[in-house]
Amino acid sequence: MEYNDGKLSEEHRELFRSATESVDPTSVSPLEVITSPRTPRTPRSPVKHGSNKGSPIKHERHSHTGRDGRPKKGGSGGKGIWGGLLEIDDDHVLDRNDPNYNSSEENSQPNGIKKHSPAFEEFRAKTRLIIEEYFITDDISSSANELRDLGLPCYHYYFVKNLVSMAMDRHNREKEMAALLLSSLYADVIEAPQVYRGFGKLVKATDDLAVDIPDAIDILALFIARAVVDDILPPAFLNKQVTTLPKDSKGIQVIKRAEKNYLSAPLHAEVIERRWGGSKSKTVEDAKSKINDLLVEYIASGDKVEACRCIKDLKMPFFHHEIVKRALILAMERRTAECALLDLLKEASEEGVINSSQVLKGFERLIDTVDDLSLDILSARDMLQLLISKAASEGWLCASLLKSLSPRPNGFLEEGDARAFKSKANLIIQEYFLSGDVAEVAERLESENLLSPCFKVIFVKRLISLAMDRKNREKEMASVLLSSLNFPSDDVVNGFVNLIEAAEDTSLDIPIVVEDLALFLARAMVDEAIAPLNLEEIESQVKPNSIGSKVIRMTRAMLGARLSGERILRCWGGDGSGSNGRDIEEVKGKIGKLLEEYDSGGGVGEACRCIREVGMPFFHHEVVKKSLVMAMERKSERPLRLLEECFAVGLISSYQMAKGFARVAEGLEDLALDVPDVGHEFASCVERAKAAGWLN
Numbered sequence: 001m002e003y004n005d006g007k008l009s010e011e012h013r014e015l016f017r018s019a020t021e022s023v024d025p026t027s028v029s030p031l032e033v034i035t036s037p038r039t040p041r042t043p044r045s046p047v048k049h050g051s052n053k054g055s056p057i058k059h060e061r062h063s064h065t066g067r068d069g070r071p072k073k074g075g076s077g078g079k080g081i082w083g084g085l086l087e088i089d090d091d092h093v094l095d096r097n098d099p100n101y102n103s104s105e106e107n108s109q110p111n112g113i114k115k116h117s118p119a120f121e122e123f124r125a126k127t128r129l130i131i132e133e134y135f136i137t138d139d140i141s142s143s144a145n146e147l148r149d150l151g152l153p154c155y156h157y158y159f160v161k162n163l164v165s166m167a168m169d170r171h172n173r174e175k176e177m178a179a180l181l182l183s184s185l186y187a188d189v190i191e192a193p194q195v196y197r198g199f200g201k202l203v204k205a206t207d208d209l210a211v212d213i214p215d216a217i218d219i220l221a222l223f224i225a226r227a228v229v230d231d232i233l234p235p236a237f238l239n240k241q242v243t244t245l246p247k248d249s250k251g252i253q254v255i256k257r258a259e260k261n262y263l264s265a266p267l268h269a270e271v272i273e274r275r276w277g278g279s280k281s282k283t284v285e286d287a288k289s290k291i292n293d294l295l296v297e298y299i300a301s302g303d304k305v306e307a308c309r310c311i312k313d314l315k316m317p318f319f320h321h322e323i324v325k326r327a328l329i330l331a332m333e334r335r336t337a338e339c340a341l342l343d344l345l346k347e348a349s350e351e352g353v354i355n356s357s358q359v360l361k362g363f364e365r366l367i368d369t370v371d372d373l374s375l376d377i378l379s380a381r382d383m384l385q386l387l388i389s390k391a392a393s394e395g396w397l398c399a400s401l402l403k404s405l406s407p408r409p410n411g412f413l414e415e416g417d418a419r420a421f422k423s424k425a426n427l428i429i430q431e432y433f434l435s436g437d438v439a440e441v442a443e444r445l446e447s448e449n450l451l452s453p454c455f456k457v458i459f460v461k462r463l464i465s466l467a468m469d470r471k472n473r474e475k476e477m478a479s480v481l482l483s484s485l486n487f488p489s490d491d492v493v494n495g496f497v498n499l500i501e502a503a504e505d506t507s508l509d510i511p512i513v514v515e516d517l518a519l520f521l522a523r524a525m526v527d528e529a530i531a532p533l534n535l536e537e538i539e540s541q542v543k544p545n546s547i548g549s550k551v552i553r554m555t556r557a558m559l560g561a562r563l564s565g566e567r568i569l570r571c572w573g574g575d576g577s578g579s580n581g582r583d584i585e586e587v588k589g590k591i592g593k594l595l596e597e598y599d600s601g602g603g604v605g606e607a608c609r610c611i612r613e614v615g616m617p618f619f620h621h622e623v624v625k626k627s628l629v630m631a632m633e634r635k636s637e638r639p640l641r642l643l644e645e646c647f648a649v650g651l652i653s654s655y656q657m658a659k660g661f662a663r664v665a666e667g668l669e670d671l672a673l674d675v676p677d678v679g680h681e682f683a684s685c686v687e688r689a690k691a692a693g694w695l696n
Contacts, residue, residue: 160198176276225262265650324362460495483527500548518554624660
């Protein structure tokens with residue numbers, strides 16, 4: 001090209017003009033070509049070249065190549081620096097209602113570029129500082145107050161998005177801290193729609209996040225699963241997001257991984273909560289335990305001053321609604337302590353220890369769960385209405401701001417509804433004992449809308465009650481059905497509590513009710529229909545020196561025996577699969593074969609699939625045992641990596657993992673004959689398992 005005093009020739013100028021006029025302006029990215037009207041030029045002064053030789057164009061600070069000379073990602077830096085990637089949001093445009101709104105700015109924006117309002121820009125800068133400071137101080141209360149003082153709740157979704165995205169590129173400590181902060185701020189500081197919207201923005205930004213974070217899909221899937229487990233994100237979020245995302249986006253992969261690898265795994269809640277070391281840090285459960293302890297101590301002492309001091313020492317003002325809720329439940333359970341507990345709440349409210357919004361939220365949380373509470377306290381609804389009236393009459397609760405407490409809410413079981421469902425349940429169970437079709441039972445319960453928590457509790461009780469009065473075949477079928485329906489563990493636990501409470505009456509017709517109930521309860525734990533921790537929950541609701549306490553003691557004795565899983569599995573002549581007894585040696589052979597194939601070069605995903613297809617989660621301790629032995633004998637890392645993956649995806653529970661390690665520890669003397677340094681090798685495996693969180 002010929003230069004003429006730094007200008008294009010007329011021929012090339014004409015070619016450039018014709019080319020730009022033929023281009024569709026909507027097809028050109030503003031980042032690639034930005035044109036602006038030229039300002040009138042003054043007469044050109046003579047150019048003084050001095051020491052600069054050649055064309056003056058050469059020294060201008062403008063690129064003459066086809067490549068855009070601006071930084072990548074809109075000037076947001078390279079790896080690990082989120083800048084524009086996470087801060088750009090299409091929803092923020094000039095706000096006509098903003099005090100700083102200037103109409104001239106709206107006309108000066110380039111086509112396709114939306115400008116953030118000054119209020120949002122200030123909010124964005126301050127939230128980043130709040131998050132950075134929180135990662136350093138770990139002070140939830142301070143972060144909550146600072147975010148509340150910022151105001152602008154309409155932008156809180158950006159705080160959710162920024163908090164998670166900043167934690168994703170950091171260590172497990174920051175990830176766990178971010179999850180705890182979101183759980184603590186939910187509803188009190190950040191409203192539910194803002195949390196929902198923030199996670200939606202993150203899912204849509206997965207393709208961009210994956211550029212700088214190689215495992216962004218897995219980390220974001222785990223954050224979503226954790227949010228669902230912490231009850232700050234509804235499970236329906238997953239299905240709704242899938243419908244809004246392109247089929248080829250990585251956001252689809254995030255949703256699928258959260259659903260299949262985490263939320264569908266056995267004991268998924270425990271696995272997810274411990275994934276980032278949550279069991280070693282301060283959790284919501286710890287706070288609930290402290291709240292319960294201080295209320296119980298107050299009931300015993302009656303010292304309101306000391307109780308208020310303990311509430312302040314918690315340093316969790318955003319979680320005071322749990323104190324209100326727990327105090328009200330205790331008032332219902334212990335009628336003699338009702339006046340004392342109401343006096344404490346009144347004192348705390350008037351002294352400003354618990355603010356009015358936390359009091360209101362505590363009552364509303366109890367209103368939301370009063371139907372479930374009615375299963376344990378039959379008159380819970382009427383008692384709650386009475387407590388609301390007393391609090392309102394004393395002036396420390398504004399009842400008009402509460403959610404309505406209708407006398408007949410949806411899903412509330414009256415005596416007639418319960419009687420009608422029991423008749424249907426009896427018919428369904430009797431037909432199942434004849435056909436053995438598990439799928440048909442599940443389909444009928446779903447088709448007739450009989451899957452509410454109240455119905456599930458009644459169904460568990462009726463299933464086991466009918467089976468106890470029949471032969472071993474029906475008992476085995478009842479256990480298989482219970483583990484196959486995948487009812488929530490809380491519903492199964494409540495069903496067993498009702499069975500144990502009615503055991504004295506049942507013993508009149510079934511003399512061996514203690515043995516049968518203990519076997520059913522132990523079998524449910526072996527089948528992982530309920531968790532080992534649930535046994536303590538059941539025991540806490542059983543009266544001392546009753547038939548129920550005998551059931552618990554016998555259950556513990558069965559579970560503590562050697563090879564308890566296999567024995568309990570065969571207690572009624574079955575093996576948990578609905579067949580008449582699958583040979584345990586055959587299962588061991590399959591496990592050994594799949595481990596051999598994996599150690600010889602097979603894929604970890606295929607190995608996990610084969611373990612799942614064995615269909616015996618209560619026998620996964622054998623997988624752990626054989627993997628450890630193989631790793632020690634062959635000095636191989638592959639079996640340990642398989643265990644790590646199985647635990648990460650929830651395929652092998654912590655209970656089965658601990659049981660497998662215990663079985664290896666019992667046989668170390670025999671292993672020493674083949675592996676002289678087996679003690680050192682096993683100690684190394686234990687340390688690795690503890691560091692990775694497999695073992696507590």
